[in-house]
Amino acid sequence: MAPREQSLLKLENVVQLPQFMNRLFLLLVLVATLLGSGRLHAFEIKDGDLKTILYARTDVPVAWRYTPNKEVIILDMPGLDLLGRTFNRATQLKEQQYSEPYPRVLTSDELTKYIGAANKTFATFAGGHDLRVSDLVQFFNLAERDKVELFPEENALRDFFVEQGLMKEWRGVYLPQKPNTIILAIPQVQDRGSEPAVTRNARYAILLHELSHAEFYGNASYNRYCRTFWADAMTEGQKEAFKRFLAGMRYSVDNQELLINEMQAYLMFTPDAGSFSAGRLGISESELAALRDAFVKGRPPLQLPLRVRAGDLP
Template sequence: MAYQLEQLKKKVRLVCATGALLACLQGAWAIQPVSANFTQVFDAQSQALTIWKMADNPDVFIFDFPGLVYQGRSFNRITQFTEQQFTEPYPKVLNNQELASYIQASRRTQSDFAFGHDVLVSELVQFFNYALRDKIELYPEELVIRDFLLEQELVRFWRGFYQAMRPDAVVLAVPQTQHRKTDEPMITAGARYTILLHELAHAEYYTNSHYRKFCQRFWYQTLKQEQRNAFKNFLASSNYSVENEELLINEMQAYLIFTPDRRSFSAHRLGISDLELQSMRDAFRHGAPPIALPMSVPGGL
């Protein structure tokens, strides 16, 4: 471990000042994941970053942020890399100016570019390797994620590259409840519940092969072509890479069943009738295998 750390420091000095690197390492290694269930995570309040490990699924880690700008500086660039690149000839980690321009062109800010995030460790390894190769100067908040992965032995740094030790582990990000700030919107308890549930639905898709296969069958065999197109149009409006069919299926199940806030997802936003949306939900619930997440949640949060 000591040898790997020394090699890591030498390599990262190309893209990060030494002082910032050491601060990131110390900050990340001071944070240890806390085992918790859904209710414990939802009810928690903290003025500092908390990292949870789901008690019923230890392959799922949740970064719980006391602020949307803090969360955005940690995960926005990663989400742009994993979910929103569809015109680039090859995957590319945006530099700070490119990221700022991209967010501005999306009519978003660091605080509302995305309210929750989900990413596989294998995708994080790709992100950090591309950033290292292209000498992209990452934010200190992003380096905290990288160093957490190293400390938890989800990733190792070996012979000049990051390698996934647990590629199928999942990292999520959600915000704490908060009042409206000058540069950040309010996060109500209902919004936090929706974001947490939605992101955990992605984790279920990643880590439960039976559930994932059911979602794929539902997409291809149960939904009609016009219904699939409705989801594509809905997701395209939020800059998702709709050429990625696996991403579409994952987002479909998370929005269809696990996004009770009508401001985030509704029949109107999908461009269909309430009756058709309810029929789709009924068909999904009827065929889905048992999972830990609640399949029926109150709407109108």
């Protein structure tokens, strides 16, 4: 090769190296942006009823369009820590700050301390979650207002909602497009390891519990039934027992809608003695059985199975 050609080749290599480095830098920035926004944690979208969802196994997050009710989306999360990092902060805002004069989204440090003070971890703070799109829009707007840095998993959830047309961004503000759509979240079955085990029976109890919340939100007749049952069928002592039980889990018991919603979910749709029992409620077994009988005899207008016992599976 002639000296002139060698010089030109060296010059070309010198010119191409910065171009390569610039492209590499841009690629790394893109990957970091995707990781930061959570876009790499995409949800698979499937359709299913209660039984289909219960027995499904997945290693990736799945968004189930619940076939009995098109207004319900069930997010199936492979891992309790993933579930918690996605939903704990939003649930804390919705269910545990009702009486706060200035509700706000906790920072990550504040959330970690809050969960630790309850002797919980991100994996054990809540077994399942229920929110409406309107609740989550408020959550994302408050986080944006206060410049709270969210987890990548929370950003992934926000991006998914925007992509699915459940909400949109307009001039820095998130607006609900389907505010009454109900978002439920449940964990996958898993063996005990770095996180607690989730058995098939536990998954069923969580799924039933969360679906009963969807009924309370979206079924006006059932909502009225539960309110009437609370007002007319329950004694003041029984109401106080539920308040103490829920306050022990840091629910905002000043929120009567939340109280009634959780009452019906625990009373009738949580077939797991570790989560709910007469002993945990502070009443006798006979009184709890009578309360359940009264609820069933009133013929609640919903399609979920009643009188499910611990260990029963569909």
